[in-house]
Amino acid sequence: MQETVPDPRRWLALALLCGAFFTVILDAAIVTVALPSIQDDLGFSSESLQWVVSAYALTFAGLLLLGGRAADLLGRRRVFMVGLVVFTGASLLCGLSWSPGALIGARALQGVGAAIMTPTALSIIMTTFEDGPERNKALGIWGSLGGVGATAAWLIGGPLVDGPGWQWIFFINIPVGVIALALSPILLRESKSNVVTRSYDPAGALTITGALGLLVYAVVEAPAKGWGSAQTIAMLAGSAVLLVAFFLIESRQRAPLVPLGFLRSQTLVGANSVMLFFGAVVYGMPFILTLYTQQVLGYSALRFGLTSIVFPIGAAVGSISGQAIVLKVGFRPVATVGMLLMAGGALLLTQVSVNGTYFGDIFFGLLVFGPGVGFAFVTASIAALHGVADHEAGLASGLSNTSFQIGAALGVAIVSTVSVTRTTDFLTANAHADRLDALTHGFQAAFLASGVLAGLGALAAVTLLGRREPAASEQLEPVAVAAE
Numbered sequence: 001m002q003e004t005v006p007d008p009r010r011w012l013a014l015a016l017l018c019g020a021f022f023t024v025i026l027d028a029a030i031v032t033v034a035l036p037s038i039q040d041d042l043g044f045s046s047e048s049l050q051w052v053v054s055a056y057a058l059t060f061a062g063l064l065l066l067g068g069r070a071a072d073l074l075g076r077r078r079v080f081m082v083g084l085v086v087f088t089g090a091s092l093l094c095g096l097s098w099s100p101g102a103l104i105g106a107r108a109l110q111g112v113g114a115a116i117m118t119p120t121a122l123s124i125i126m127t128t129f130e131d132g133p134e135r136n137k138a139l140g141i142w143g144s145l146g147g148v149g150a151t152a153a154w155l156i157g158g159p160l161v162d163g164p165g166w167q168w169i170f171f172i173n174i175p176v177g178v179i180a181l182a183l184s185p186i187l188l189r190e191s192k193s194n195v196v197t198r199s200y201d202p203a204g205a206l207t208i209t210g211a212l213g214l215l216v217y218a219v220v221e222a223p224a225k226g227w228g229s230a231q232t233i234a235m236l237a238g239s240a241v242l243l244v245a246f247f248l249i250e251s252r253q254r255a256p257l258v259p260l261g262f263l264r265s266q267t268l269v270g271a272n273s274v275m276l277f278f279g280a281v282v283y284g285m286p287f288i289l290t291l292y293t294q295q296v297l298g299y300s301a302l303r304f305g306l307t308s309i310v311f312p313i314g315a316a317v318g319s320i321s322g323q324a325i326v327l328k329v330g331f332r333p334v335a336t337v338g339m340l341l342m343a344g345g346a347l348l349l350t351q352v353s354v355n356g357t358y359f360g361d362i363f364f365g366l367l368v369f370g371p372g373v374g375f376a377f378v379t380a381s382i383a384a385l386h387g388v389a390d391h392e393a394g395l396a397s398g399l400s401n402t403s404f405q406i407g408a409a410l411g412v413a414i415v416s417t418v419s420v421t422r423t424t425d426f427l428t429a430n431a432h433a434d435r436l437d438a439l440t441h442g443f444q445a446a447f448l449a450s451g452v453l454a455g456l457g458a459l460a461a462v463t464l465l466g467r468r469e470p471a472a473s474e475q476l477e478p479v480a481v482a483a484e
Helices: 010-042 051-074 076-095 100-128 133-162 173-187 202-225 230-252 260-264 266-296 301-307 310-329 331-351 358-385 390-429 435-464
Strands: none
Touching: 010 051, 010 076, 010 100, 010 133, 010 173, 010 266, 010 301, 051 076, 051 100, 051 202, 051 390, 076 100, 076 173, 100 133, 100 390, 133 301, 133 310, 133 358, 202 230, 202 390, 230 260, 266 301, 266 331, 266 358, 266 390, 266 435, 310 331, 310 358, 331 358, 331 435, 358 390, 390 435
């Protein structure tokens, strides 16, 4: 039975877990700033360079649900420490990589560590803090650091790439991982689920991991292969077949990986829908902005990182204020405002020009976009776990993070496709057009696509994300069995 006395180390434990989460989120985004240097140093081709990002996304998104399930059944602290070891070791291998294949393999292994560590850390928070204001505060802090981590990558990555070298975007993870590993037995209590059968549902795990892996792979490759190509269609069809198989398996499994009744909560569905669109925009828009500033305006990685500081500051302000506001007015209005601010920031960036300036073309878009990131991420994070039973905390956090990672892969693929298509069409229609002018037209269209995705996220918040309702898991009768 879970202790009712609050853990006196809970806030120190939260600091440890948030530090690990910050590193995971930072590492997912920071590599974008370093891609040109990595390409020159290791000899990547233009086609293979994308796998520095994609290998991480594939294993991260595909294994999140299994990582959350393992945490619930094997012991959350134990699994978290395993994830730390894998992630830290893979970070070292990334920094020491001597070839494209070595770096891609290390990035895939790093994604495995992140998939184990992230839902487990969030699950530990759920079981450390009691449901109510204190847990919401803890989740708000978690969400704040997550939002800042996703945006601070530019600020941190630029000086590292132009200074000691791109390897240090990976080496900085090592001291964090070692310290977290040493403190975990001291600050974290062990806990595991004791109300469900210890079953890992291997058929369910294989089908959902395969479905997500094929989906992410199809989306990542689609810009190069074409959305209508045989490969893309086959991958998407395979993903759909595996997804159907997964739901059929889960409906017949005594201890399923994802209890289907768990998805009957409108708040849960709404939170994950918002998180999906949030991930698409928070990765898609910065991806295009990085290309615009470096390819059109000629910014260095350092200059881009330093001038982006308004973004993480805005996200931090939005996160801190958002966690207080959501307790008073509910999930729907805060998430809606957050997604609308992100849409507004992206639409302001559609006005970028070939001869643009920072304050004339970029600053105000980031100023509006940043707080929206904080509002949306904190609210979706809290809503995704609201009312979830402790024994399903790992599953809930895994679903939330999976939605985020799938959204990130979709967002980057969509804005990339829009940008390339628009640039190509412009050059076709204007044979003597300047290349930078054509690129700018493509980037403008991609910013518009980001705004549309954010608008769809706001629509999801309005229609699906209610105020406060118990999760479906609270309404189900768990089957009590003897714990092993």
